[in-house]
Amino acid sequence: MADATLNAEGLNCPLPIIKAKKALKGLDTGKTLAVTSTDPGSVADFAAFCNQTGNELVSSEQSGNVYSFEIKKA
Secondary structure, eight states: OOOOEETTTTTTTTHHHHHHHHHTTEEEEEOOEEEEEEEHHHHHHHHHHHHOOOEEEEHHHHEEEEEEEEEEOO
């Protein structure tokens, strides 16, 4: 279970990433953030975001039109 959650459903790029970045700032290293989004572009966006920031993309799943991500703060 994640340490924090962020519902970014209904938001379009780049808002899910911006909100996730802000939410991660408030977490200690090693803590996880669960994000849900309905923006199909968020799959590539979160992968690139984690790659660039050094955070770990623990999981990336799709259920219908909802995309779920778990990010571990580096």
